[in-house]
Amino acid sequence: MFLITLQGNEPIFEQIITQIIRFIDLGVLNPNDKLPSVRMLAQELGITPNTVVKAYQILEERGYVYTYQKKGVFVCGDMKEIDSQHLEAEFLQIATICMTSGLSKEELKKLIDEMEEK
Template identity: 35%
Template sequence: MISLNYRDSRPIYEQIKDGLRKLIVTGGLGPDEKLPSVRALAAQLAINPNTIQRAYNELEGEGYIYSVPGKGSFASANAGGDDGRRQELERQLRELLAELRYLGVTAEELSALVKEAYGT
């Protein structure tokens, strides 16, 4: 499900958050699918449950998951529906595009990457 890289400069909770976000966005976790409990995932990854809770809280704030008291956390059907998150991703994409242009990547190469990502 999620693997941690202890040599990664990012904090553990961010690695967990990114791993879960990727699972949700790619369909590895379907809409309304239950996520592992905080304790279960903490035990599986052998880390502090507070670390998992922090990742879950941030994902919920970004709209990727929702919590039902007494039931657990679930993947959101409209994952990432938050306009703030979309704007942040668009900003990051612009930065990446500027760097790729600087490195000599052509518009045609970028178009091919976009088509590949969208499966068209």
């Protein structure tokens, strides 16, 4: 289910986070679906359990998953709020890239206004 690259620049825990968020966005993972156990995913990917723990903790902090003691890690149910937060984070990242590439704040606002009119 999960694919990681050991040669890339992106840390393994971030690759896991990105894939789980993508699976949620695509509907592959649904609210209350159980994620693989830390030990199982670590074994499957050939990584340390601490890496999986870190990914799951960050996902929980961001509101994508919740931990049910002794039962496992599950996908959260309120996906509208999560989608909104995810989109806002992506927009801020894109806006930052645009502005560091020379696009002014006014030009960025103009582009957004033009999109709203369509």
